[in-house]
Amino acid sequence: MNNFVRALKLALRYRGTIAAIFFSSLMVGALWGANITAVYPFVQVVFRGQSMHDWVDQQIATARDTGQQLERSLAQLADQPQDGDQAETVQREIRSKQARLQAEQAALERYQALAPWIKGCGFLGDPFQTLIAIVGFMVIGTAVKDIFLVINMVVVERLVQLTTFDLRKQFFRQSLQLDLAAFGQGRDSELLSRFTNDMSTLGTSLNHLFGRALREPLKMTACLVIACTISWQLLLFSLLIAPPALLLMRKLASSIKRANRRAMEEIAQLYSTLSESFRGIQTVKAFTMEPYERNRFHQSAKQLFRKSMRIAFYNSLTKPLTEVLGIGVISCALVAGAYLVLEQETHLLGIKMCDRPMEIGRLLLFYGMLVGVTDPIRKMSDVLGAVQGGVAAADRIFTLMDRESEIQDPVRAAALPRPHQRIVFDHVDFHYTPEMPVLHDVQLEIKYGETIALVGPNGCGKSTLVNLIPRFFDPRSGSVRLSDIDLRNVRRRDLRQRIGIVSQQTHLFDETVMNNIRYGSPQATDDEVVAAACQAHADRFIREKLSDGYETMVGTGGGRLSGGQRQRIALARAILRDPEILILDEATSQVDIESEQLIHQALEAFVQNRTAIMITHRLSTLSLADRVVVMEAGRIVDIGKHSELLQRCELYGRLHDIHFQRTG
Numbered sequence: 001m002n003n004f005v006r007a008l009k010l011a012l013r014y015r016g017t018i019a020a021i022f023f024s025s026l027m028v029g030a031l032w033g034a035n036i037t038a039v040y041p042f043v044q045v046v047f048r049g050q051s052m053h054d055w056v057d058q059q060i061a062t063a064r065d066t067g068q069q070l071e072r073s074l075a076q077l078a079d080q081p082q083d084g085d086q087a088e089t090v091q092r093e094i095r096s097k098q099a100r101l102q103a104e105q106a107a108l109e110r111y112q113a114l115a116p117w118i119k120g121c122g123f124l125g126d127p128f129q130t131l132i133a134i135v136g137f138m139v140i141g142t143a144v145k146d147i148f149l150v151i152n153m154v155v156v157e158r159l160v161q162l163t164t165f166d167l168r169k170q171f172f173r174q175s176l177q178l179d180l181a182a183f184g185q186g187r188d189s190e191l192l193s194r195f196t197n198d199m200s201t202l203g204t205s206l207n208h209l210f211g212r213a214l215r216e217p218l219k220m221t222a223c224l225v226i227a228c229t230i231s232w233q234l235l236l237f238s239l240l241i242a243p244p245a246l247l248l249m250r251k252l253a254s255s256i257k258r259a260n261r262r263a264m265e266e267i268a269q270l271y272s273t274l275s276e277s278f279r280g281i282q283t284v285k286a287f288t289m290e291p292y293e294r295n296r297f298h299q300s301a302k303q304l305f306r307k308s309m310r311i312a313f314y315n316s317l318t319k320p321l322t323e324v325l326g327i328g329v330i331s332c333a334l335v336a337g338a339y340l341v342l343e344q345e346t347h348l349l350g351i352k353m354c355d356r357p358m359e360i361g362r363l364l365l366f367y368g369m370l371v372g373v374t375d376p377i378r379k380m381s382d383v384l385g386a387v388q389g390g391v392a393a394a395d396r397i398f399t400l401m402d403r404e405s406e407i408q409d410p411v412r413a414a415a416l417p418r419p420h421q422r423i424v425f426d427h428v429d430f431h432y433t434p435e436m437p438v439l440h441d442v443q444l445e446i447k448y449g450e451t452i453a454l455v456g457p458n459g460c461g462k463s464t465l466v467n468l469i470p471r472f473f474d475p476r477s478g479s480v481r482l483s484d485i486d487l488r489n490v491r492r493r494d495l496r497q498r499i500g501i502v503s504q505q506t507h508l509f510d511e512t513v514m515n516n517i518r519y520g521s522p523q524a525t526d527d528e529v530v531a532a533a534c535q536a537h538a539d540r541f542i543r544e545k546l547s548d549g550y551e552t553m554v555g556t557g558g559g560r561l562s563g564g565q566r567q568r569i570a571l572a573r574a575i576l577r578d579p580e581i582l583i584l585d586e587a588t589s590q591v592d593i594e595s596e597q598l599i600h601q602a603l604e605a606f607v608q609n610r611t612a613i614m615i616t617h618r619l620s621t622l623s624l625a626d627r628v629v630v631m632e633a634g635r636i637v638d639i640g641k642h643s644e645l646l647q648r649c650e651l652y653g654r655l656h657d658i659h660f661q662r663t664g
Contacts, residue, residue, distance in 0.1 A: 033222030205390020564595025
């Protein structure tokens with residue numbers, strides 16, 4: 001619940017909108033109760049063929065006559081002998097009649113004060129015109145109420161949208177701050193689920209909370225206040241059934257919350273299944289695994305179906321509970337009220353219910369107010385499930401928002417010299433999980449301006465090693481230093497602005513070629529972008545083969561371009577950044593020979609006077625390296641020039657035979 005309160009605090013910052021919601025809800029509630037009061041003049045005045053003038057005169061006369069009768073009765077009681085048990089009975093009756101007399105005198109004063117106002121309206125002197133006035137009051141009151149209802153619904157939705165807008169921004173900002181491990185192993189699907197489904201559920205919950213949960217209780221309050229003015233004792237008697245029903249609803253609320261949380265987890269799993277199937281659709285089709293994927297989706301969807309049905313079952317119980325509560329209250333009021341009217345009594349079971357005997361019009365108005373209460377209660381039944389769903393969604397959203405990245409900036413960051421002198425890996429150990437170590441006691445020094453090639457079998461830790469340089473991860477032990485400054489003492493932004501990365505899986509955004517090259521260097525001019533593309537040997541195909549040149553949309557993930565074209569655009573992006581350190585992770589492993597040659601030409605010129613670290617299995621790329629680092633099982637087994645390693649390193653010789661000669 002604490003996380004849901006945090007979402008509420010975001011909403012409460014919009015005080016003007018909150019004030020508009022409260023005022024419009026208050027007006028809806030007041031007009032709701034006011035419209036129901038038309039029951040009384042219909043029964044007491046119109047149905048008897050009277051005008052309002054006749055009615056107020058009759059009420060004054062009745063209160064005056066009844067008061068005079070009570071005064072005579074009190075005088076007679078005062079003259080009676082009062083001794084023994086009879087004295088106590090007489091005194092009790094005197095007190096009762098005195099209370100009744102005070103009630104009649106108060107009623108007389110009230111009607112006498114009301115009379116000038118009623119008689120001042122001449123049209124209320126005719127029965128039919130009185131009927132027209134009452135109907136007009138109901139129509140106008142309902143229209144005005146509905147206007148405020150529309151205003152209320154609009155401002156509530158505005159508040160919800162503003163709150164979820166802020167929350168989405170915070171959630172996205174926090175997601176971008178997480179380390180790479182938070183996005184691995186399909187966790188991006190879980191993030192997407194929380195960003196879409198959970199956020200939508202929370203928004204629905206806030207809508208119910210600031211809409212119905214505020215509006216309907218005010219409607220109930222208006223009806224209950226009017227019912228209290230008729231007989232608060234009778235109202236309390238009628239509400240005897242409420243506490244047990246409320247306890248059941250509280251227990252039901254906790255069950256709904258648990259069921260919603262489980263359903264959201266299943267939705268995240270469903271997103272993961274869909275994402276995997278769609279991303280790997282070529283593999284699915286190539287291996288004719290459509291039946292398997294259908295079955296996998298069927299299982300996930302079936303689990304979601306079961307969880308959703310449980311939520312539906314719990315939600316379905318809220319309506320019967322509220323209806324039983326409503327009918328129970330009305331039933332108690334029917335029995336008690338009918339007794340008071342038929343017997344013209346003011347007490348029920350020895351308990352005082354009203355000051356004056358209740359007339360049929362007041363009782364029907366009391367019933368009308370109770371019916372007016374049951375409609376908001378019925379609508380409030382939907383709020384219970386929605387709020388509990390929002391509580392579960394808030395827990396999932398804020399749990400991730402509270403998650404701290406393992407990679408943190410220092411409180412006092414060290415300044416890096418420009419250019420750096422060296423990169424040093426000093427006894428570096430690293431693991432993603434303790435039981436699966438990746439790097440063991442790595443020691444390596446790379447001088448500024450040097451080009452290093454990393455080679456080794458798949459899974460030997462090459463990519464992990466270079467990922468320590470931009471602080472995608474920090475070593476578990478040992479240190480990585482730049483110009484003798486531990487990278488953990490450097491701001492990530494300052495560090496990464498000096499690094500350019502071209503990876504094997506080049507990612508382009510669904511933007512223009514121009515904006516994809518400019519990505520990471522937003523201040524670059526169009527001329528600078530074109531110059532970078534020329535250096536990467538990308539300008540020619542951009543102008544000649546793409547329909548709109550630099551303004552061509554590349555599609556999701558750059559899907560409209562070939563692998564070689566994507567790699568050259570990624571290289572142009574890195575060149576435009578003009579980094580001190582260039583990292584190439586298998587940058588030419590999935591391109592054609594022509595693209596490889598063009599990329600090689602671009603790199604040959606670009607790596608001059610900057611530090612370059614290349615992970616490669618290409619013989620042509622190795623020719624760019626000043627030194628080759630050979631890795632196996634997370635360790636560096638040898639370092640040297642290509643010719644030296646061929647003579648002395650058995651592992652390098654095997655890799656050369658397997659990979660380099662084939663590709664050469």
